[in-house]
Amino acid sequence: MKFTICSSLYYNISSASTVLCSISCSETPYQKISNESLTVNRPVTRSDLSVGLDGNRFTKLQTDEPGDLQIQYSALVETSPRSVPANELSNRRDSTLDAVALPYLFPSRYAPADRMRAVAMDLFGNIQGDFNIAMAVEDWLFNHITYEAGSSDEQSWALDTLETRTGVCRDFAHLGIAFCRALTIPARYCTVYSYQLEPQDFHAVFEVYIGGSWYVIDGTRKAPLNGMIRIATGRDASDAAVATLFGGVKGQGIAVDVQLASNQNEAFNPVTREALMADGKAFFLS
Amino acid sequence: MKFTICSSLYYNISSASTVLCSISCSETPYQKISNESLTVNRPVTRSDLSVGLDGNRFTKLQTDEPGDLQIQYSALVETSPRSVPANELSNRRDSTLDAVALPYLFPSRYAPADRMRAVAMDLFGNIQGDFNIAMAVEDWLFNHITYEAGSSDEQSWALDTLETRTGVCRDFAHLGIAFCRALTIPARYCTVYSYQLEPQDFHAVFEVYIGGSWYVIDGTRKAPLNGMIRIATGRDASDAAVATLFGGVKGQGIAVDVQLASNQNEAFNPVTREALMADGKAFFLS
């Protein structure tokens, strides 16, 4: 599928400031970018950085001049999400500890897996196979956590979500990651643009590493699994924040718009987790 | 200086187990390794991994067979720690946000800098220059935290150390890292072998990124700054644990022995932080 993406970040600058943002799509075997631009509404000092384990694309903007700052990103992205039969994965119990996945097994700021072993074992300890555990985690998130806009803040971590049973997409992802790592399944955080997400916004999901590949999971079930366009991955939101602010700058809002590219003939058939399962499939995105 | 290093990890295996250890020294511009070996007292499946942002050297050992497992590491390492004049750094206020240092500005599991901004500002907010802030953090750690063996565990984080005012080297490092990041100074965790550390053990310190280089800080002041041999670095102890255990394996103890190489003519002059400062120097290791 081809999607057109347009997103904007709005700030007010009062004194010397740096905005570090991560809103550009990533290039992957399943995702090709064309016609991309990131523009700013006035002169700033700009540099593009490749950051961290996954080479996330950050843009750093610096300015001393007070006033409004608007960052606008647009791209045309073609995605080819692939699914694999669930039964190829379902009995797999991975113990390879691949070097590439190891950092995603360790506890992180918002996914403190080391403090969730007892709860994870109590809830999921009797389930066999990494894929089945991951699916049970997704079920649990969807059934026990209430999605509520504004119910958490940027310091909320998985223990808060476990306590309050309430959160936004970021919190569903962090709790899922923490459960999986606690059960020795590498898991990472992923920010995405998401087609048909209501209301339109940046979205966060997580990925589990099974049999050498990463599989996407969205415990909120708020958007089609085949409409996601990847921005960045990391251990948790600390690695993949949409924007981090330094100095005299304040956020004024964001806007996101994801559309099907107008010139494509294909119709979009939204794929839900239930449909995938009914079809014997596990979803695949990397 | 040349040091001979010998360290051992002892385990008891009751069922299928994986031991992931990080006890091999790292190769850096200031540290050259020779005569290195890592041996195990019985047949295991072994692989050597390069993990994470800093290419930490991990060894993965897998075995199904019950019994004792002993891992022994030895190496001859030549270090050439360098110091720079403090006044070259002291007024520097860094805002470059280099890509290589950015991940070390973000909060991590044991160094939740995002929750320490108010305290860090209250304690250090009126100090000018990144180097001066870092030195003030070191002073504060030494003067306000009591070193006490056994006072913390592997889940302890910087907020615990701030609360109890007690910890071990790992805790001093985490609290120092969290303070520095909260004040926008990139900081990372570092495990080292340490000459003249009493009692002999693995040691943990932290490094701050100022003006494009990493400088080592040890708030415990328990070992000479010029007797450290680097093992691994990371965001915090989650990245650089000496050993992580999976399956039916239990730790039985460790042994560390760091000596001056017998064939060298040089005498060892222990360098303390006070001596460095008196000499107008900031210590340098990377």
Place this chain on the structure above:
Amino acid sequence: MKFTICSSLYYNISSASTVLCSISCSETPYQKISNESLTVNRPVTRSDLSVGLDGNRFTKLQTDEPGDLQIQYSALVETSPRSVPANELSNRRDSTLDAVALPYLFPSRYAPADRMRAVAMDLFGNIQGDFNIAMAVEDWLFNHITYEAGSSDEQSWALDTLETRTGVCRDFAHLGIAFCRALTIPARYCTVYSYQLEPQDFHAVFEVYIGGSWYVIDGTRKAPLNGMIRIATGRDASDAAVATLFGGVKGQGIAVDVQLASNQNEAFNPVTREALMADGKAFFLS
């Protein structure tokens, strides 16, 4: 001084509900009530309770009928706050552990003194005399905690205030209580009506037990110490909440109005902590 007090609580009832409120002034040797009424804008089942160690006055209102509920309290209260010379208290180190004060030495929900010993010792451990410690605590609160409306919620406890250095009157009181108890000074929470508090609202302060008497402390310094009219006391806000809600009821707001009684000849001279100290006095209210 004589004060007229009028306060109102506004609720919306959607289904069977109980409102438990504590807005009636307490009768003490230094506070006499007359012309008191607590009225409700429609029929409810009502009972007046004397609750807890200090016989706090609670009113319990029950209704099944949906709609608006308004509770209005008014009273004329004459207070005679007394001060004592600070030097009578300043060197006192109390170790009597009176039965009446003991429960206020134990940790409570929002004032977990058992977790604040190390910080309290670090900040105040070198000060001699219970009164001097209490005054140093007041100073510290005023100088290190920023008053900010809306910065905390009803689950915030003293550790949060210590972390964020921000709070409202309730948080100043909880942190002060926790510090004092950690240093073996009994301390309790107190809700008051407060003349010249801006904006008009319920107010919270704390009291320390020295030499057999309770002394009021207000780390916010937002209101005159001689304009407070006591409502309730307790270990912390859990004992003395203005209102606790059960069932289908939602708060819609409050209103508080404290005035000097119009028929009195005396002028009101606001007494601040600085003025008291300058005058060699410690304030007294119980």
Place this chain on the structure above:
Amino acid sequence: MKFTICSSLYYNISSASTVLCSISCSETPYQKISNESLTVNRPVTRSDLSVGLDGNRFTKLQTDEPGDLQIQYSALVETSPRSVPANELSNRRDSTLDAVALPYLFPSRYAPADRMRAVAMDLFGNIQGDFNIAMAVEDWLFNHITYEAGSSDEQSWALDTLETRTGVCRDFAHLGIAFCRALTIPARYCTVYSYQLEPQDFHAVFEVYIGGSWYVIDGTRKAPLNGMIRIATGRDASDAAVATLFGGVKGQGIAVDVQLASNQNEAFNPVTREALMADGKAFFLS
């Protein structure tokens, strides 16, 4: 039944110290004390206090003289525990909010019910009737929390037990109390001597207030319900600690011995919760 109780507390005094202990049995309608003594192995300043809402019996011992201190308590106590038919309670949904029970509905230091509402609702929200909820809480504690000596410390609270799924009697009680209060059932902490507890020690249970009476619950199921002799009650362990120490004093151990009085003809039939339920009974002790 008649029990002879003997308990000892051992301390070492290095400088001026106060020991506040609560090891004397309480007099209740269901518990009569005779032949009671509390003796100390050397001269101290002693006073007996009645503390808090429930008039707990505390003994305060003060001494300046270094050396060993031994406190010995002995008593002969006759208990007459009563059970009531469970069906008298099982559908009861209490909303009376009696003044005497209200303080036990509020959150406390180790039972922060205000932070456990979501979890309590998730686990027990569909159960009807206060008695049935309380029984489900007891079941959950027994089935999901592992009793492990030494697994917690005196700062552990219900959120820790929920996280680690491990604790001692104190922790089972605190978690049970927090769940019940979160579901609007008043609950209080209770220290007891306990016949046939293995190994012999002080024991902690909790009580729920249903239909105007307090019912004892022991989620550990480690001791017969009809072999408990009450010492003290309170909101949580902060009110009813066996001993609280001030000054230069260190604990050296305790000893507890509970026996059936030798001169009684009755045989002791241990009553378990399962047996009570099978018999259609709810146990009663106050």
